[in-house]
Amino acid sequence: MFAASPHSFAQGNVLTIAPPDKLIAKAGATAEARLKVELRTGYHCNSNTPSDEYLIPLKLTWTPGALEVGEVVYPKPQMEKYSFSEKPLSVYTGDFEIVTHFKVPAGAAFGDTVIPAKLRYQACTERMCLPPKTVDVSLPVNIVK
Amino acid sequence: MICAGIVSTGCSSPRSVRAAAQSEKDRKKAPDFSLKDATGATVKLSEYRGKVVLLNFWATWCGPCQIEIPWFIDFQQQYKDSNFAILGVSLDDDGWKSVKPYVEKKKINYRVMIGTEELSQLYGGVDSLPTTFIIDREGRIASKHEGLISKSDYLSEIVDLLKTKSDDNETNVPKRSASWNFVRGFPAFLRAR
Numbered sequence: 001m002f003a004a005s006p007h008s009f010a011q012g013n014v015l016t017i018a019p020p021d022k023l024i025a026k027a028g029a030t031a032e033a034r035l036k037v038e039l040r041t042g043y044h045c046n047s048n049t050p051s052d053e054y055l056i057p058l059k060l061t062w063t064p065g066a067l068e069v070g071e072v073v074y075p076k077p078q079m080e081k082y083s084f085s086e087k088p089l090s091v092y093t094g095d096f097e098i099v100t101h102f103k104v105p106a107g108a109a110f111g112d113t114v115i116p117a118k119l120r121y122q123a124c125t126e127r128m129c130l131p132p133k134t135v136d137v138s139l140p141v142n143i144v145k
Numbered sequence: 146m147i148c149a150g151i152v153s154t155g156c157s158s159p160r161s162v163r164a165a166a167q168s169e170k171d172r173k174k175a176p177d178f179s180l181k182d183a184t185g186a187t188v189k190l191s192e193y194r195g196k197v198v199l200l201n202f203w204a205t206w207c208g209p210c211q212i213e214i215p216w217f218i219d220f221q222q223q224y225k226d227s228n229f230a231i232l233g234v235s236l237d238d239d240g241w242k243s244v245k246p247y248v249e250k251k252k253i254n255y256r257v258m259i260g261t262e263e264l265s266q267l268y269g270g271v272d273s274l275p276t277t278f279i280i281d282r283e284g285r286i287a288s289k290h291e292g293l294i295s296k297s298d299y300l301s302e303i304v305d306l307l308k309t310k311s312d313d314n315e316t317n318v319p320k321r322s323a324s325w326n327f328v329r330g331f332p333a334f335l336r337a338r
Contacts, residue, residue, distance in 0.1 A: 054205045054247065084209040084293060122206055128273040128292035129207040131236065 014040040022140040028106035044091040047077030056122035070101035115139040172285035176267040180258035198280040207274040209293040216296040231255035
């Protein structure tokens with residue numbers, strides 16, 4: 001499930017993603033998928049727009065499939081000050097949602113399918129960091145008339 | 146008890162892990178390694194026998210590492226002639242592409258290498274960054290620190306180890322004045338760690 005880094009750090013699941021609900025998508029219309037993410041207490045991850053050039057952003061990347069991927073909307077970041085940073089950092093903590101807008105082609109084949117994605121993130125605490133990690137996501141989709 | 150694998154061992158707290166310097170009889174030999182530094186020169190740990198070595202695993206994306214690096218630059222400047230050396234091992238996935246510009250921008254004055262999975266495993270698995278080993282003059286691991294600790298903690302360990310005589314070298318106690326004054330003036334929230 002987790003993509004291995006060239007440096008195999010032992011790492012638990014400090015970030016978990018709830019299995020997404022099946023998306024009922026009407027051919028020729030738009031659809032919206034919500035990905036519920038939870039970070040373990042005490043941890044933060046960089047937002048999709050980190051404050052420092054060296055920090056690794058959170059990024060959700062969908063694999064092109066039956067649906068056309070539109071905008072990926074990340075939650076508003078929190079600006080948090082940590083002892084290791086001179087200025088507040090743009091981060092996410094706790095529970096948050098990432099929303100993706102899809103367009104369903106008029107000629108899409110009806111029925112069930114799965115749209116895969118990868119969520120890349122890098123988490124830290126006040127005093128240490130875990131290496132960047134990529135988590136596989138599968139969105140079940142049912143395309144209807 | 147030292148909780149060595151902050152996440153994987155089920156330690157619920159995200160606090161850093163500190164290990165006090167081990168007594169001499171309990172110290173294990175630091176695994177030798179050979180890596181290239183930014184200039185292409187070979188860095189072999191065993192060639193540092195007789196020196197106290199601070200071996201720091203870090204990465205450019207690691208915020209707490211960015212706090213320590215200026216301390217290490219200061220230590221290197223202060224003690225480079227006192228049988229002391231710092232070796233920085235970056236675990237950036239893209240290697241020198243990220244690390245070289247960072248080293249230049251931050252004016253890192255100690256030797257930096259790109260780490261390997263084998264090296265991490267040799268050192269018991271590096272689960273989080275920063276992870277720092279203090280190696281005594283006999284080439285043994287005196288302490289391991291996972292996560293950010295204070296500059297004064299590092300400094301006191303280094304100074305203590307430099308006081309000890311090695312087989313090959315005379316005792317070399319560094320001058321205290323400048324750095325100890327600095328430590329005394331260090332913010333209490335970091336000194337207390």
